[in-house]
Amino acid sequence: MQWETWFSIDSQQVLGISLSAIGFYLGLMVFTRLMGLRSFSKLSSHDFAMTVGIGSILASTVLSDTPSLSQGLFAVAVLFVIQGVISIIRRKVKPFKSLIDNQAIILMAHGEYLWDNLKEANLSTSDV
Template identity: 35%
Template sequence: MDLPMGLPVDLKDWLFVEPAKVLPIFITVICVYIGLIALTRIGGIRSFSKMSGFDFAVTVSIGSIFAGIVMAEDPSVGQGLITLTIVFAVQLIVATIRQRSNRFETLMSNKARMIMVGDAIQHDQMRKAKISREDLYAKLREANVFHFNQIIAVIAETTGDVSVIHTNNVKDISPDIFKGVIGYERLTQRPKS
């Protein structure tokens, strides 16, 4: 049988795995999985968080490394575990430095952006966050917003998530919640209803 583009392949090799390879794959998965659990316990809650873009990149890297170890022709569990340990260590070091240094925090992280204040879309911030009107509306629906007058603010977070803050009864807005969000001053200048 030939695959498209003229690449020959033996269908048996393409669809099936040799029984002798199943046990090493199984043992590799178990060992790496146990190692991953141990590293997660050592690394703590932040190990798979999405508190920053860096955290998200680390999470994707961990998944890729795990898959690479398991899918390799000759998997090296030791090399894979060392690689995972280094990735976890770098994440912990970066998180610690970010916690202690505002300058490093600013260097490593994007700023959250206020993309909607009340029912007013902040087009300049939407452009900078590279979010379309359709993306915004999808997030509003996802947050169960039924009418624009329910919206207090919509924020494009540093992780790529969109936070929709809405209610039917706004009394006061606590400024600390919006600390560091670009465009927060627009929320404080909004006329109260």
């Protein structure tokens, strides 16, 4: 590989990346408005998976010719639908809720660290 190609970008690439990023951004705003802010809350494992999936699709769509912007937005729409279905199921089927949701852990009370809880969460005091 030549060093010139490593650092180069032409005007067509700039335009393509810019339009893809703008289109993806607008699409995310529409999807988030329709499905709610929970999509990026990371309150549970499926929320976290949603955030990682969207980031991956965003990177692939904006920085590459494939997938196209339409394909990337469709993939994100599918993720939003899946998350919406899972959210409905977890509200209606209580055993499913305990499988999906993370249990809250109190890490500090009355100014004191709860060492057993920190250990269970695999966190240090500097993380808190």
